[in-house]
Amino acid sequence: MADPVSKTSAVERVNLTVDGRAVSVPKGWNLIQAARKAGFHVPHYCYHEKLSVGGNCRMCLVEVGLPRMGPDRKPVLKADGTPEIGWLPRPQIGCATQAGEGMSVRLNSQLVKECRRSVLEFLLINHPLDCPICDQAGECKLQEYAFQYGGGESRFVEEKERKPKKVELGPRVTLDDERCILCTRCVRFCREIARDDVLGIFNRGSHSYISCYPGRKLENNYSLNTVDLCPVGALTSTDFRFKMRVWFLKETSSLCASCARGCNITVGSREGVVHRFKPRCNDAVNSHWMCDEGRLNYKWINDERRLKKPLIRASGSAKWDEALAAARDALVRNRGRVAILASGQCSCEELFLLKKLAETYGAVVKLAPAHEGPGDNLLVETDKTPNMNGVRLMGFEAGREVGAKLSDAMAKGEVAALVAVRECAVAAGVDAGALKKMDAILAIDVLPSPTVEMASVVLPGAAHVEKTGTFINFQRRLQRFHPAFAPPGEARTDLWILGQLPGGDSKPLDYEKVFNRMCGETPAFQALPWEPLTEKGVEVEW
Amino acid sequence: MAIITPRPQLTLAERLYLPAIVSGMWLTIRHFFVNLLGLKKKFTLEYPDEKCPPPPGCRGAPTLVRDEDGREKCVACQLCEFVCPPRAIRVTPEALPPGSRHAKIEKRPAAFEINMLRCIYCGFCQEVCPEEAIFLREKTILTGASRRELVHDKQRLLALGGSRPDSVKKWKDK
Ligand code: SF4
Ligand code: SF4
């Protein structure tokens, strides 16, 4: 029966057989994609689904056959009724061969296996074999394919080609030309995606090497994506270089919190120390990329100065139960005269609990200052907080003037207690002298700030990589992040702290329950599932 | 099925005990005098003044070695840290300073610690090392006044390891 609303019926499809498995793919797909659809992996270096086809590494060679045509232009059928296949005498590169109707592909024939072995042998003749000092070791396609498809032995007795090593292509990328296999992924990325055409191949034959055009540098804000793209260890991140071997890194799905796009990332951490951020593919948000600025904005998480203990300034006590009791006292004492300064760094769940807190203690104002900066037309947004949409959705007033608003309310004497979560009131434009006159300042934060210095109660919170929650990005896509490790010292997740402030049942907090409660009470989130949110997020409407 | 073993029938001499006691005493006294007069090789050692020489292939404490030019062979690849079953090894890598004699090797351990209270002398680290930089050497007896003392740092490991000529010379023409 025809499906009238099926979107796929609009696209022309072709049927082919990959290693005996029949698949139907949209017209225009190449054989690597078709094989993936059939459940097979075709080894490849230069092909990348988001870049133009280079077709130069020859790793993806496969055997291709087409139905043999009779004189009547009809396929010749075998005795069993299946069409007879005429195999092309030469292997074809899968990345530049489009899937065709009736095509047959062999991925594991003797010829294909020998092609792969020989291609690897050629790629390795000038390779320096310095895996022990190469940062890519452990996630290197050259290592992986050499192991899976290679010959295992070198027959090369001649002198190896010497090329430049440890070349600084720009402030963030270091190149080792000896390791490069000249796949040109980096060149194509700069040209096609970053639109900053600075890389090229110089010289000829086995003397070819990658470099920047004379007088240019690889310094655009997307330069580190070339490091991810490089299938070998030729391009390495100067920041991550020699920091940690990749096999020690625990990988956690998270989000970049440096702007409103909320690029999907993988956090690489070991024993509570973040070593790197890497983009995680999400076509609806960031494709395979992220900006360098967001990628390198992790050092504050490892900072020595992170707040690790609660503090009651008056008594100097550093016990959680006492600090929480003092915070509750201050809120009860100033009921009806509370101001809340939230942040676009807070998760939706935290903002939801903050909203509840505001209702419980009769908050006068609920504000969140804007943080703005330059954007671009690829990924970077001008809004530098990951959850400003969440802030607005939860009924907080966001903008540049929140400092003035708060100062006003304070001047009128409407506010006697301030709850500042991940924001500094002084930085938002409130006069420090006026703040000092407040009855109580409760600061939930991760790093010291003027407000934290002044706060009567300091409650150390968690960075986004240390907790779970959701952000709504500028496209109104609700995305979830996961904890890589626990907050440092005695610091707790902000959600736990906020859960303690009104009632104080010190039961371990169930994130899913808070999320479901939030969904129940927020019309935009009606009936959102928690688990499926894990991977790509969902768009919400309001 | 039970198997019943009959008791041996003792002769009169055996039943008297005395001959057996005397012959036992004689054996002991003989050994006493043979050892006292040094008539035969002794099997015991005057430990701790004398120590047992390690047999060939003995796996003692893991150590770091230098090559014949005094270059630290370890390049901080951290494979030993990965393979070590009790997680006794901790390597902190760093880039070699640009002016260094071996700058072309690019990488070295800034710190290298082996916790000898954890090490089980399995030799995996020696086996996995692609640079032939870590060897289990003869030192088998380790004592210390504190736990900290038994965590060998890089200096200690290099001192214990000494040097071993390099057969491969893989960094020579880098
Ligand atoms: S540097 Fe890496 S990405 Fe660029 S051509 Fe060489 S191997 Fe390919
Ligand atoms: S000998 Fe075994 S236990 Fe000891 S450091 Fe080496 S790998 Fe670890």
Ligand code: SF4
């Ligand atoms: S395996 Fe060898 S080269 Fe690598 S860190 Fe250990 S001792 Fe150093």
Ligand code: FES
């Ligand atoms: S992936 Fe097809 S030639 Fe490189």
